[in-house]
Amino acid sequence: xxxxxxxxxxxxxxxxxxxxxxxxxxxxxxxxxxxxxxxxxxxxxxxxxxxxxxxxxxxxxxxxxxxxxxxxxxxxxxxxxxxxxxxxxxxxxxxxxxxxxxxxxxxxxxxxxxxxxxxxxxxxxxxxxxxxxxxxxxxxxxxxxxxxxxxxxxxxxxxxxxxxxxxxxxxxxxxxxxxxxxxxxxxxxxxxxxxxxxxxxxxxxxxxxxxxxxxxxxxxxxxxxxxxxxxxxxxxxxxxxxxxxxxxxxxxxxxxxxxxxxxxxxxxxxxxxxxxxxxxxxxxxxxxxxxxxxxxxxxxxxxxxxxxxxxxxxxxxxxxxxxxxxxxxxxxxxxxxxxxxxxxxxxxxxxxxxxxxxxxxxxxxxxxxxxxxxxxxxxxxxxxxxxxxxxxxxxxxxxxxxxxxxxxxxxxxxxxxxxxxxxxxxxxxxxxxxxxxxx
Numbered sequence: 361x362x363x364x365x366x367x368x369x370x371x372x373x374x375x376x377x378x379x380x381x382x383x384x385x386x387x388x389x390x391x392x393x394x395x396x397x398x399x400x401x402x403x404x405x406x407x408x409x410x411x412x413x414x415x416x417x418x419x420x421x422x423x424x425x426x427x428x429x430x431x432x433x434x435x436x437x438x439x440x441x442x443x444x445x446x447x448x449x450x451x452x453x454x455x456x457x458x459x460x461x462x463x464x465x466x467x468x469x470x471x472x473x474x475x476x477x478x479x480x481x482x483x484x485x486x487x488x489x490x491x492x493x494x495x496x497x498x499x500x501x502x503x504x505x506x507x508x509x510x511x512x513x514x515x516x517x518x519x520x521x522x523x524x525x526x527x528x529x530x531x532x533x534x535x536x537x538x539x540x541x542x543x544x545x546x547x548x549x550x551x552x553x554x555x556x557x558x559x560x561x562x563x564x565x566x567x568x569x570x571x572x573x574x575x576x577x578x579x580x581x582x583x584x585x586x587x588x589x590x591x592x593x594x595x596x597x598x599x600x601x602x603x604x605x606x607x608x609x610x611x612x613x614x615x616x617x618x619x620x621x622x623x624x625x626x627x628x629x630x631x632x633x634x635x636x637x638x639x640x641x642x643x644x645x646x647x648x649x650x651x652x653x654x655x656x657x658x659x660x661x662x663x664x665x666x667x668x669x670x671x672x673x674x675x676x677x678x679x680x681x682x683x684x685x686x687x688x689x690x691x692x693x694x695x696x697x698x699x700x701x702x703x704x705x706x707x708x709x710x711x712x713x714x715x716x717x718x719x720x721x722x723x724x725x726x727x728x729x730x731x732x733x734x735x736x737x738x739x740x741x742x743x744x745x746x747x748x749x750x751x752x753x754x755x756x757x758x759x760x761x762x763x764x765x766x767x768x769x770x771x772x773x774x775x776x777x778x779x780x781x782x783x784x785x786x787x788x789x790x791x792x793x794x795x796x797x798x799x
Contacts, residue, residue: 365448368404369395373497375402376443381504385430385440385793388502388520390494390513391420392461392612393447397684411681413446413461414646415490416513417612418708420444421687422532423512425586429786445516446490448497460490464613495519508550508796510789512584514539521549528793530584533707534558534736535729541566544573550799552581552789555781576799581788582781583711590783592696593717598772599699604759607641607698607718609690609709612683614647616704616723621653623702623751628661630752631674638755639672641694644679645686651679668693699772702746705734714742715783719771721746721754741774 365373376398380386392414399406414420423442430440449457498519502509508526511517514537517529521543527550531540534554543549544566553559559578566573599605606627608620620642630638644650654677658665666673668689678693680686701713704723710733713720720743722734737743744767747754758767765773792799 365450368399369448371404372398372402373448373501376441376448377501377504379437379441380443380501383437383439383441384507385426385510385790386502386505386507387423387427387440387442387510387512388498388516389419389423389442389444389511390446390490390515391416391418391423391444392683393457394420394444394682394684395447396682398447408685409681411648412646412683413457414612414683415446415461415464417645417683417687418532418706419513420612420683421586421708421712422530422584423510424684424687425584425589426510426512426530426786426789429587430790443501445494445498445501448501449490449493450496453493456490456493461613491515499523508793510793517549518542521546524548526796528552528789528796530581530789531558531562532584533729534732535727536561536565538565538569541569541571541573544577545571549577550792550796551578552785552792553578554580554583556580579788579792579799580781581792582783582785583707584785584789585711585715585783586691587786588691589695589712589716592691593715593776595696596717596772596776598765598769598776599759600765600769603636603639604755604768605639605641605697605699606755607643607690607694607701607703607713609643609694609701609703610645610647610650611704611706611709612645614645614650615706615726617647617650617653619723619746619748620650621657622748623746624654624657626752628657628663628675631663632661636674637759639674641676641678641698643686643690643694644677645690646679646681646683648679648681651677671697700768702751705730705737705743707733710734710737710743711782711785714775714778717772717775719743719758719768719775721751723748740778742771742778 393412396406396410427440427442508528509520511527511529517527521527526548530552559580562578642654663675666676678689695716698718700719702721703709720737722743722745725731760766
């Protein structure tokens with residue numbers, strides 16, 4: 361039976377369960393809530409100003425990208441359907457979800473607590489209270505599903521695999537945690553990985569834990585990228601002159617806030633110059649405190665924040681309290697417009713930025729997986745570490761032509777020419793799901 365939920369959520373709960381049963385590709389993730397947008401999708405009264413619980417933009421945006429790949433031009437529940445069981449955690453367990461988000465936000469905003477995060481990553485992925493909270497709704501939602509289920513979070517994948525469900529688990533980064541191989545010996549699991557090196561790492565870790573895995577079950581697909589992000593590259597050319605268009609982004613938990621503050625204090629005064637050498641978009645996601653920080657800094661510098669659609673505005677701010685809407689703002693106004701991104705090299709933002717044809721300056725990493733992502737794009741001459749304390753001088757150097765072209769132009773051209781492995785991940789992932797029994 362469904363847990364105690366408010367009336368409209370109880371309705372969406374039952375409807376989501378039915379859609380997962382009926383759809384061709386059921387997609388599950390654990391990223392947070394999008395309750396009000398769920399109500400809107402089903403034609404129920406919704407509140408567009410209430411705040412979502414967000415644990416990860418990456419696990420949401422990548423799962424949504426796979427659904428969008430399956431849908432085509434418009435949402436079609438028969439082709440694919442995406443559900444996050446966090447939406448249906450019972451009232452008695454709701455504090456566990458809030459506590460998990462609180463831990464994440466606290467760590468994301470205080471770099472000196474990084475060592476605590478490392479402990480959480482080693483111990484807490486399987487022990488944090490959210491695991492027990494999402495298990496009942498996840499099992500209820502998937503109880504009658506017999507088709508392969510596409511999972512974008514290891515927690516949902518492991519729970520379902522342990523229940524005997526057919527699971528295609530996406531290893532979302534070029535890094536394999538031991539939790540990924542837990543059920544890799546089962547006949548009902550398949551794994552999609554970033555590249556050949558990640559596949560080798562997967563097989564090595566499985567061997568170290570004495571888990572037998574047939575290599576054919578681990579399929580190299582490349583990273584999952586929303587097809588709408590890929591379309592953003594089609595109308596771009598590499599920057600040569602004029603204002604340099606930069607998107608500065610936080611993560612789902614508000615990561616890198618101090619670095620963003622430090623850069624804005626240097627860059628915002630430049631926007632008052634005529635002509636200015638820069639235009640900025642700051643993506644605050646669902647983080648109200650970061651949005652307010654941008655507004656306060658802009659006000660102090662007497663700079664107006666332009667409308668989202670104003671491509672000529674010196675400064676724009678993308679913020680919404682709900683993850684679906686915030687993500688759509690980034691897809692519609694960030695990726696098609698920007699020459700470059702300044703972001704931590706996370707699995708969603710870095711993949712998407714490069715796939716959209718942008719150069720990438722990377723902020724402080726939050727784990728070895730992000731270090732590897734940075735290294736991959738550095739080797740491809742698309743990314744460099746951001747010099748946060750001297751970002752203005754760095755941008756001036758990178759945009760200055762030394763001979764025939766600047767590093768910015770050079771990096772963007774490398775992004776335009778990147779291998780198809782980095783562009784077609786979701787297409788290949790869906791093929792794995794459709795051919796599950798042949799693998």
